[in-house]
Amino acid sequence: MTKIVLPSGHVVYDPRGQITVAPVTPTRRPASLEATRIGILNNSKWNASKLLRHVVAQLEVVHSFTSVQHYSKTSFSSPADGALFDQIAKEVDVVITAIGD
Template sequence: MLMQMKGVDVRVYDPRGVVRSIEKPTAARKAGLDGLRLGVLDNSKWNANKLLRGSIEALKREIDFEAVNYYVKHSFSKDAAPELIAQIVEENDIVLTAIGDCGSCTSGCLRDAIALEGAGVPTAVIVTTEFVKETVLTREALGMLDLEPVIIAHPVSSITLEEVAQRVAQILTQAQAVWKGEQKGAAAKYLENRRAPD
């Protein structure tokens, strides 16, 4: 915006900026899950292993997977290495990844999920309730607006085994819905329900 002030031109910039991204589609969803290869990407956050291993056992009671492959990235605040993403894509049909329960790890998990989805692998990315807004902003900034997260209760890092089991139950139904394309608008609904009344 250009303004004049006592004969002097003053240019005022909007400091908020604009998010510009190219929209990217998610991978084609799966009609059924039996016979698929499940990839599990652990970002090495506290309790991610317990959540993911508990989820594997719960999912195996309902789904007859051809194989379950477990991967660990050793820095939760960074994206998975391109070589690891390529290996996961090659060896799996669907992916479960966790955990987004802080700023940098949520971003890293989402970026991994978007890379996997972009390569054709439906991915259920687990985030906690406190980081749903960041999830929405990150997926918008990266252009994958239809990426649906699996939303579980916060916190995760300091919970009991009973609380781990409660979160596994949340993961069990949502992950299957994400892979099949049945979870629509969960993040937006969650944020709408959390809005403070005017």
């Protein structure tokens, strides 16, 4: 929360917060999805699972995956925990996620 003092002397608190992040270079995308291990990250919103199942079904029509692993966040309102990201990075080559509102 950021404290702002107006010229009148009144204090206003901005509830939006601020996040400082360092830039990162995205991982290289594979040339093809053939024979890749796919990870599906469900953000736990109501329609995310349905949307992701449909996406996987459509992709499987044209690609042969080595495996499809499913993961879920505990809450859509907070980031996934670092241990989950580490697990996903070890187990799959590509991750697909969706909002599902």
